[in-house]
Amino acid sequence: MSQSVNAKSVTRNVGWSVLSKTSTFGLKFVTVPILARLLTPEEFGAVAVALAVVQFLAMIGGAGLASALILEPKEERETIHSVFWANLGFACLMAAGLYVFAEPLAGWFGAADAAWLLRIMCLLIPLQLAGDVAYALVARRMQFSRDALWSMISESLAAIAAVILAIAGFGVFALVAQLFVAGVIRLAGLVFVSRYLPRFHFHVASVVRLTRFSLGLMGSEVANFVTFQSPMVVISRFLGLADAGAYSAANRFSSIPNQVVLSGVMGVLFPAFSAMMHDHERRSQALMLSTQVTTLLLAPMMFGLWALAEPSMLLLFGPQWAAAWPVLGLLALSKGLLTPCSTFIPYLKGSGHGGALFWWAVGRAVATTAAVAYGAYGGTLIEAMVALCLVNAIVLVGYSQVVFRADGTPFLSGFYRSIRPMLTAALMALAVRYALDHYLAPHFHPVLQVAIGIALGGLIYAVLTLLTERPLLRKLLDMVRRPRASAVASLP
Numbered sequence: 001m002s003q004s005v006n007a008k009s010v011t012r013n014v015g016w017s018v019l020s021k022t023s024t025f026g027l028k029f030v031t032v033p034i035l036a037r038l039l040t041p042e043e044f045g046a047v048a049v050a051l052a053v054v055q056f057l058a059m060i061g062g063a064g065l066a067s068a069l070i071l072e073p074k075e076e077r078e079t080i081h082s083v084f085w086a087n088l089g090f091a092c093l094m095a096a097g098l099y100v101f102a103e104p105l106a107g108w109f110g111a112a113d114a115a116w117l118l119r120i121m122c123l124l125i126p127l128q129l130a131g132d133v134a135y136a137l138v139a140r141r142m143q144f145s146r147d148a149l150w151s152m153i154s155e156s157l158a159a160i161a162a163v164i165l166a167i168a169g170f171g172v173f174a175l176v177a178q179l180f181v182a183g184v185i186r187l188a189g190l191v192f193v194s195r196y197l198p199r200f201h202f203h204v205a206s207v208v209r210l211t212r213f214s215l216g217l218m219g220s221e222v223a224n225f226v227t228f229q230s231p232m233v234v235i236s237r238f239l240g241l242a243d244a245g246a247y248s249a250a251n252r253f254s255s256i257p258n259q260v261v262l263s264g265v266m267g268v269l270f271p272a273f274s275a276m277m278h279d280h281e282r283r284s285q286a287l288m289l290s291t292q293v294t295t296l297l298l299a300p301m302m303f304g305l306w307a308l309a310e311p312s313m314l315l316l317f318g319p320q321w322a323a324a325w326p327v328l329g330l331l332a333l334s335k336g337l338l339t340p341c342s343t344f345i346p347y348l349k350g351s352g353h354g355g356a357l358f359w360w361a362v363g364r365a366v367a368t369t370a371a372v373a374y375g376a377y378g379g380t381l382i383e384a385m386v387a388l389c390l391v392n393a394i395v396l397v398g399y400s401q402v403v404f405r406a407d408g409t410p411f412l413s414g415f416y417r418s419i420r421p422m423l424t425a426a427l428m429a430l431a432v433r434y435a436l437d438h439y440l441a442p443h444f445h446p447v448l449q450v451a452i453g454i455a456l457g458g459l460i461y462a463v464l465t466l467l468t469e470r471p472l473l474r475k476l477l478d479m480v481r482r483p484r485a486s487a488v489a490s491l492p
Contacts, residue, residue: 031159033253033316035174038166041245041321046114047175048248049236050121052229053105057094058125059225066132067221067349068210070139081201083210084133091126098122110237111244120176127183133198134190150189158182220354223361224345230369235384238376246381249321250313250328254335257301273350284407287347291418292472294342299425300461302336305329307432308453311446330385336425337392340418344403353406360402367391424468428461 036044065083072079098105102118138147162178170177191197232251236244276283305312309329314322348357368391375387396419404414432453440449465473 031163033318034163035166036249036317036321039171039174041243041249042241043172043175043245044248045236045241045244045246046111046117047172048232048244049106049109049111049241050114050117051179052232053098053109053118054121054124056222056225056229057098058091058128059222060090060094065207065210066136069133069136072140072210075137075140076206077199078201078203079206079210080133080137080196081199082203082206083136084130084198085200085202086207087129087132088126091129095122095125098125109233111241113241117172117176121179124179124183127180127187131187131190134187134194134196137194137196138190147189147193150186150193154182154185154189157185220345220349220358220361223358223365226365227361227368230365231372231384231388234369234372234376235381238373239381239384243381246321246324246327247331249317250324250331253316254302254305254328254331257298257305258335273347276351280408283347283351284409287343287403287407288409288414288417289472289475290343291340292421292469293476295339295418296421296465296469296472298339298342299336299422300428300457302332302339303422303425303429304432304454304457304461305332306336307429307436307457308450311436311441311449311453315446315450324381326382327385330382330389334385334389334392336422337389337396339422341396341399344399347403348406351406356402356406360399364395364399367395420468421465424464425461428457428464431460432457 065087069080069083099119099122102122103112103115106112106115106118135147158178158181161181162174165174165177232244232247235247273283273286276286306329309332310325313325313328317324345357348354348360368388371387371391372384375384397415400415400418401411404411407414435456436449436453440452444452
């Protein structure tokens, strides 16, 4: 890596990455409900199923080569160019195959009417993989501050374009345009930040060497992708596009906090943990600190959304989606249960525990798919979401055991420290839900229910956090003060 990695550099780059996501949080918070009011559940479901297929093929086409490039000791131009052309070649093959077999694939996923969408969206595969090498170079150099601006621009302009097209009556094309606008601008930004322009050099031996290593990473990434996307496929196949659309809308909204925090954190932590691979003490400290901080930030958002799901769904999505509020609440709860696991994937990838990551990811994918299928088959969407919550509770315990064993941390002490902010958030959410059911809902409009609930939850969580997380808060405060003290000491 071209830049030394320490707590300060990791914290700074995480900050930039989170800032880039936070800046688009407000826009997405508004645009997702607007699109849900303008489009039908079937339209949401069709695009969600098509996108799941496209993203899966893009992951297979990339073969994990870009991730392997991040771990290379040096930036060898011949290797970099070879990876770019290999990615692009695989992407074009995948896109062509999807175009040809669009109809049988759409029928298998229970979305026969979405075949034409697959043919359009197959172009996203080369668009996405064309930027993988540039992003790998950005990650190697820890240049996330330079990448943040382009990330903000691409997400913001894509969301605005989608809303404009939806208002103009373009229907499902609004969602499709959002994906293409974001992809094109993102690719341009990555090229600008990385200063990478491909040249036609292709060295087969370099690609083969990286492929041997990357296949293990790709296997775990595919399994993780199945974990996150299989509920959509199962729901579409067993319950239909309308329920798939309700799931997609609720999942989009409940995923906003994850996109804000995790997208920034995970992108930085993978190369950071890679740089600490041979420094166990520093790596172990970074694992616990990053896990506690992400849980401290994410858990209150997710559990708070569970508590306020009913008035939030009516207020933001409108009457046509109001009945789906339990889906939003259960999805938020299922994501909240996994907040302590947010740093586990980059840790296992970056610390050389690819085998443990692969087998755990496969087991988790099988368990998640089976649980949602069990709930959906002969049941309802709500029963499928309950099954998802139950399996995620089991995943939390099992995943923590795998990671703390790999790190050499005693399980009980490590597990308690990592989930303590989550338990605090759960207590806060229960208090807010009790106040909503017994005092707020009978007397206040949904707008005031949400506003008072947020204020009450924030106050309760702040008090509980001050009581339970003083050592963590003191450590974070010291990290903030230390750079300032160094800057003052350097003044003449």
